[in-house]
Amino acid sequence: QVQLVESGGGLVQAGGSLRLSCAASGRTFRSYSMGWFRQAPGKEREFVAAISWNGGITYYAVSVKGRFTISRDNAKTAVNLQMNSLKPEDTAVYYCTAPPQYYRGSLLREAAYDQWGQGTQVTVSS
Secondary structure, eight states, X not given: OOOEEEEOOEEEETTOOEEEEEEEOSTTGGGOOEEEEEEOTXXXXXXXXXXXXXXXXXXXXXXXXXXXXXXXXXXTTEEEEEEOSOOGGGOEEEEEEEOSTTOOSOSSOGGXXXXXXXXXXXXXXX
C-alpha cells in the first residue's frame, strides 16, 4: 500500500490557478495508477482526473478537461494536479487516491480506489 498526503489547496479568485500535489510513500509507487476526486458541500464525491501507472494515459472529467492537467513523477513518488481557469464550481475538498497495486481496470469509478488521502480544500471566489 501507499500512504497519500495532499498539499497545495487554498483560496483563489475565479480565473486563477492552483497546483495540488500528492506525496506518496512506498517504493512501489510506480506500480499504482493514481486519481483525483473532489467533494463539494452537500454533493457526492466525483471523479476529477486519473493517470495510469506509467503516466501514458490520462483521464479527465468533462467539467475540467482543458483546464486541469494531471501528471506524475515516479522518481519523486508524487502526483500533481495543475488547475487553471478555476471557477467557483470547482470549490471542493480534493482527494488524492490510489486503486490496488497493479490495478488495470477503469479509473473513472470511485469503487476502483481503496486508498485515500485526507483531502485538501480548494475555494474559488467569484
